Amino acid sequence: MTDTMLQPDLSVAVLIDDDTLLLFGTCDRPALSGGIATANGEAAGRFDAHCWPREDGGHWLLAALRAPDAGRLQTARLAVDGIDGEALALPRLRAVKVNPWGLLSTLKEEHAAAMPAALDFLLRVLAPADGQPLSARLGKFLSAFVGHIARPEGFAEIFGRLSAGNGTMVQGWSSSLEAGRAEMLVETDACRFYRAEVGTVRRPDLPDTAWGVVAVVPAAEDAPEQIRRIFYRAGGRWCELELFAERTLLPDGVALAHLRDLLPRLNADPATLRALRRRITAVYEGHETVSRLEVPVCAALDRAIRVPGVGTLVTGWLLDPQRNVASVILHGPAFEAAIDGDWFRTQRKDVTEGFLHDGRFAGRLPADRHDHGFLAFVPESAGLPEDAAFHLEIALTDGGCAYLPVHPVAPNAELVRHLLCLIDINNPAAESLIERHVGPIVQAAGRVSPDAPAAPVFAMGRTVATPNVSVVLPVTDGREDVDLHLARLAIDPDFAQAEILVAAAAGSSDRLALTLRRAASFYKLAVRLVPAPQAHDAFEAMAAALPHAAAEHVLLLSTAVLPTTRGWLSELARAAAAHRKPAMVSPTLLYEDFSIRFAGVRVEGDRPVAQFAGYPREWLKERQPVAVPAATVDCALLPKRLIAEAGGLTAGFVGAEYKSADFCLRLGKAGHTCLWVPTVALVAVDEQARNAAHEYWRQTGTLVDRWAFDRHWATRPANTDLRVSTR
Structure with a gap:
């Protein structure tokens, strides 16, 4: 000091x-x-x-x-x-x-000579960031200050706002405003300081000492008609662009097209031209602009699937042999997400072949490389409107960008199957693809699938006013031998006051109705046929039939289960009543050789596993009903309301393999119990569904279901009433 x-x-x-x-x-x-x-x-x-x-x-x-x-x-x-x-x-x-x-x-x-340097000092220490308004008194003071020292050296003739947040275009002429970055002070109701991007253009109507100018004032939010004065710094001094008395005000959006037309004629350094090009392309105008790109880049969207509140999955292809693309971004209302960071690339040989001889790509595309496809899931937060608008931005390394409209559709069964077919089960990255992209949208699609249109229910045989139980029998293949099950039920007094709902899923025979009508009449049973053409497995078929069940209790019964004795329904009902709590009750199920197919479930690690499966029946030592982690919907008696309290039977899984365990775990989470009754035994035929289609999507759907099950039940809900038998 x-x-x-x-x-x-x-x-x-x-x-x-x-x-x-x-x-x-x-x-x-x-x-x-x-x-x-x-x-x-x-x-x-x-x-x-x-x-x-x-x-x-x-x-x-x-x-x-x-x-x-x-x-x-x-x-x-x-x-x-x-x-x-x-x-x-x-x-x-x-x-x-x-x-x-x-x-x-x-x-x-x-101090007139010192005023320019004094103004520079005041702007340096007092002016806020670009576009931020100065306080009212400070703005008026600085505007008056610069107005005193600035000399008029041109006119501003055309004004237009490019878009919200993207700046205002000013076109005119000047004898001192050079191309590049220029400091500007713009006076409206407020006063703002900017660093504008300026290009120049030759104009034959001007003398050699002047030239046309086009300036983009970034982040200028004031309406062009509110601009009163424009000052700029050139060659170390401040000058003014006077406003032409009959200036032209371009409508919003028109200025963008006007600037795009001017850009090829503008002179400026490369950085400024890139910035101006970015201004032009940074606005999505509601249509695709990829076709305008001058660099060898091409792209298209195949489809977009959206579940509101969950996210959007987009699939398509991008051809970029020279790596001109810097990023690919999905834009939505008040959010954006780069998708190229972890998208999944797919093989698109058709794209390679389609562009191999295209002039822009000839000689640049390896004939043996086809990884042009992409698939990406973008999660979204709750609250976005169902009709939200989306678009894809392809940002280039030179600062430009192009756009593709995105029109998401709601998922349906056909779209889900198509997605599942995109999974290559032999690809080591298949699990990552499921976890990151396909799994979330497929599971969400299952939870929000639109309800199938109401189908008529066909009553057959006699009428039971107050049934004691509603038996739900799903038929998911081309079988016509359901009359065998009806015969077994008809000879059992337990079913004298029962109603039988046969849920006919997709693939069931057209002759099923005739078979049922004859059997119902012959055995004097109360049968109702419930068509469920949208159902692809037993769970979906049963879910379609449940709204038509009139009894308080339902018996879910697979067509693979064949009753061999009478009175077994009463035993299940007594076990449920003795438990004193609402429960889902299942018997022992045996194969045709009387080995065990189902005898309750035990837990190994964090996964439920069928116990004693394949062992001789003699291994069973229990004689009392046992609370287990899961019963089996192949044969289960339970109050109808429990199904609704657990959230339904299907819960968004593609196939049937995990639906039973998932339903039972959800039942336990809702505070209810699964019971296994060892002393009641039925035979369950181990058969493949007739006319079963081994489509590829079912195989990959099982992988998705396994991921969904493991993710949801990674920590199985505790149940203090649970007791698991051990071998």
Whole structure:
């Protein structure tokens, strides 16, 4: 610190806005350029100063002191600790003014030559970031300041807003505004400081000393018609673009097309041209613009599938042999997500063959490389409208970009099967594809699939006014021998007051109705046929039939299960009643050789496993009903309301393999129990469904279901009533 503290003499103090004081006076030597202002020994704010020589020796001082509620400092003892160790003692501020015009008048009349440098100083320390408005008083002061020193050197003739947040275009002519980046001060109702991007263009209607200019003022949000004055800095001095008396105001959106047409004629350095090109392409206009690209890049979307509140899956292809694409981004309402970071690339030989001889791609495409396809799932937060608009942005390395409209559709069975066929089960990355992309949308699609249109229910045989149980018998193949099951039920007194709902899924025989009608009449049973053409497995078929069940209890019964004795339903009902809590009750199921097919479930690790499966029946020692983690829907008696409380039978799985265990675990999570009754045994034929189609999508669907089951039940809900038998 110097031995002698600098003590300036201040003649003017102006409170230019709530947090800024402008100080003007003299000092013996140049004041420190900046430092921390203190008030009564405590840090108060920031001090910046600008000095220029006086003719009679010493220096003039113009300073800005910025501190919260700066007006309170006029009674404080002020000092400045400079960044270079020098200190400055400020006199007490007397008669702080709020009108800056006296200061401006003094500068104009006595210091005209110093005003350009003084203005640069004020803009440097007081102007906020590009496009942020100056305070009202400061804005008017700076606008008047620059208006006094700026010389008119051109006209602004055409104005137009490019798009919200993308800036305003100004076109005209000038004799000093050069191409590149230019500092601009734009006056509207407020005053804002910008760094504009400027291109020049030759105009035959101008003299050789002038040229056409096109400037894009970034982030300018004010309507073009509100612009009153435009100042710019050129060659170290400030100039003005006067407003043409009959200026043209382009409608929103038209300015963008106008600038696009001008761009090929504009002169500027490469960086500025890239910035202008980015301005043009940074606006999505509602249609594709990939076809306009001059670089060898082409892309298309195959489909987009969206579940509101869950996310969107997009599939398509992108051809980019020279790596001109920097990123691919999905845009939606108030969100954007880059998809190329972890998208899944797929083989698209058809794309290679289609562009191999295209002029833009000839010689650039390896004939043996086909990984042009992509598949990506983008999650979304809840709250986006169902009709939200989306588009895909393809950003290029040169700053340009192109767009593809995205029109998502709701998932349906056909789309889900198509997605499942995209999974290559031999690909080591198949599990990653399922976990990251296909799994979330497929499972969500299963949860929100639209309800199938209501189908007529056909009553056959006699009518039971108040059935004691509703038997739900799903038929999912081309079998016609359901009359065998009806015969077994007809000879059992337990089913004398039962109704039998036969749920006919997709693939069931057209002759099934005739078979049922004859059997219902012959055996005097109450049968109702429930067509379920949208169902592809027993669970979906049963779910379609359940709304038509009239009894409080339902018996879910697979066509593979054949009752061999009478009275077994009563035994299941007694076991349920003795449990004193609502429960899903299943018997023992045996193969035709009387080995065990189902005898309850035990837990190994965190997965339920059928116990004693394949062992002789004699291995069973239990004689009392046992609470188990899962029963079996192949044969299960339970109150109908429990199914609704557990969330239904299907829960978004593709196939049937995991639906039974999932339903039972959801039942336990809802506070209910699964019971296995060892002493009741039925035969379950181990058969493949007739006319079963071994489509590829079913195989990959099983992989998706396994992922979904493991993810949902990674931590199985605790159940203190659970008791698991061990071998």
